[in-house]
Amino acid sequence: MNKLLISLLVSIGLTGVAHAAGDAAAGQAKTATCAACHSADGNSVVGNFPKLAGQGEKYLLKQLNDIKSGARVVPEMTGMLNNMSEQDLADIAAFFASKKTQLGQAAEDQIELGQKIWRAGVAEKGVAACTACHGPTGNGIDSAAYPKLSGQHAQYVESTLNKFAKGERENDPASMMRDIASKMSAQEMKAVSQYVQGLH
Known part of the structure; x- marks a missing residue:
């Protein structure tokens, strides 16, 4: 072995x-x-x-x-x-x-739910905390090719989660993101997408 x-x-x-x-x-x-x-x-x-x-x-x-x-x-x-x-x-x-990300701002009415999902996931649905792969401040884990999400456009993140959920995007390792996104509601996707836009 x-x-x-x-x-x-x-x-x-x-x-x-x-x-x-x-x-x-x-x-x-x-x-x-x-x-x-x-x-x-x-x-x-x-x-x-x-x-x-x-x-x-x-x-x-x-x-x-x-x-x-x-x-x-x-x-x-x-x-x-x-x-x-x-x-x-x-x-x-x-x-x-090598360039610096310009940070965005989260919609205030989405921060509470977005932060909860980011930090703790959605346990009852088997959705893991986003921090596990993307880090507490959203800087990702480059050695594992896990992306940085800090400051990313909410519109893009939400669209990407929807594509993973529908199986329209399939290049995630071991179907990790497809599995997670398929268990999330539209509101949960929106909230966590808004949260990462202002995360730093």
């Missing part, structure tokens, strides 16, 4: 080394088309486009690769990554990860 565990850890380590290291400076020149929806620094001003600024580099790279391969379907990005290399994607991820 120990030999199996050691070989697995070595394998994971070697896989990690094989990935291209991102160069933020090189990435800036490759993000000209990204700016139309996500803004030049990754702080999109439109609620249905996610803020990429300050997002974990590993998470961003996974999403870019998933979008390119079709594992994650984003109609607005169809074909945009087709001619980009692994290095290009790594550079773009590094660039946006």
